[in-house]
Amino acid sequence: MNNLITLKKISKSFSNNKKINVLRKIDYTFSKGKIYSLMGPSGSGKSTLLNILSLIDKPTIGSLSINNTSIDFNDNNGNDNLRSSKxxxxxxxxxxxxxxxxxxxxYFAGLALSGEKNNSIKKAKKIIKKMGLSSREQHYPSELSGGEIQRISIARALINEPEIILADEPxxxxxxxxxxxxxxxLYNLKNNNRxxxxxTHNRFFANMADCKLEMIDGNIKTINAGIK
Incomplete structure (x- = not known):
């Protein structure tokens, strides 16, 4: 089985002056080894869904499981650890x-999980080198270009060798x-276990994914023919 994340009846609503339903009973399974693009207009729920997938936010109703283990959205410490490691x-x-x-x-992102400074620095240097930015590792964000900043952001996301990578309009x-x-x-990070x-709002980038999805009326519609 390659199923990594399973959503069952995931809904999310917000109440201001009136109730707003952003996500509506989403059922979907994401498989490891694949890249998914998520399209939809602003306000369609893309960021809300990514926040739930990343365990930063919790659904109003519904369940989410990772590697067949159901997530308890009230277990903040456990979810923080899961997010850091996976x-x-x-x-x-x-x-x-x-x-x-x-x-x-x-390296601070690695240090927060492992507590091993020297190993975290070593891993960080290796990842930054893969990004082609070894000459920039002692520079501050204000001294980097937009592309360099985003590659450092990708390096930070990779320091703990995650199974799941989530990117919101990267x-x-x-x-x-x-x-x-x-x-x-980003695309070169694909492997069989990830x-x-x-x-994205960009159709060119969306079309490069294995599976193209679109947020419509608070649910997911699969665009690729033959993809579950």
């Missing part, structure tokens, strides 16, 4: 710590040429 998150806005170098931004703030370069890096899901 899930790498890449944001449109990079969220790098401005007062820390590229190397520190990457190239949305970049020019087209730089976006293509960053997306190529699941990658990314949200």
């Amino acid at each position: 899930i790498g998150i890449i944001y449109q806005q990079n969220n790098l710590l401005s007062d820390f170098t590229a190397l520190e931004n990457v 190239t949305g703030s970049l020019d087209r040429r730089t976006a293509k370069e960053v997306f190529k890096v 699941l990658i899901i990314y949200a």
Whole structure:
């Protein structure tokens, strides 16, 4: 079985002056070894779904399981540990710590999980080298280009060798040429034991995924013919 994440009747609603249903009883299974693109207009629920998949947010109703283990959304400590060890998150806005170098931004994420500074630095240097940025590891985010910042963000997401990579508009703030370069890096992270899901407004990037999905009326519609 290659099923890695299973959603059952996942719904999410928000109440302000009136109740807003963002996700509506989503049933879907994501398989390891594949890359999924998630499209849909602003407000369609892409980011909300990614936040639930990353265990940052909880559904109003429904269940989520990872590797056939049901997630208890009230177990904050357990979910924090699970997220640190199994899930790498890449944001449109990079969220790098401005007062820390590229190397520190990457290795701190590993240090938080393992507690082993020297090993975390060694791993961070290796990942940054794969990103082609060894010469920039002592630079601060303000000294990096947009593409470099996003590659460092990807390196940070990879430090704990996650099974799941979630990216929310990872190239949305970049020019087209730089976006293509960053997306190529993201696509090359695919392997048989990893699941990658990314949200995008760009059809060119969406079409490069193994499975193209679209958020419509709070649910997921599969665009690729023959894909479950």
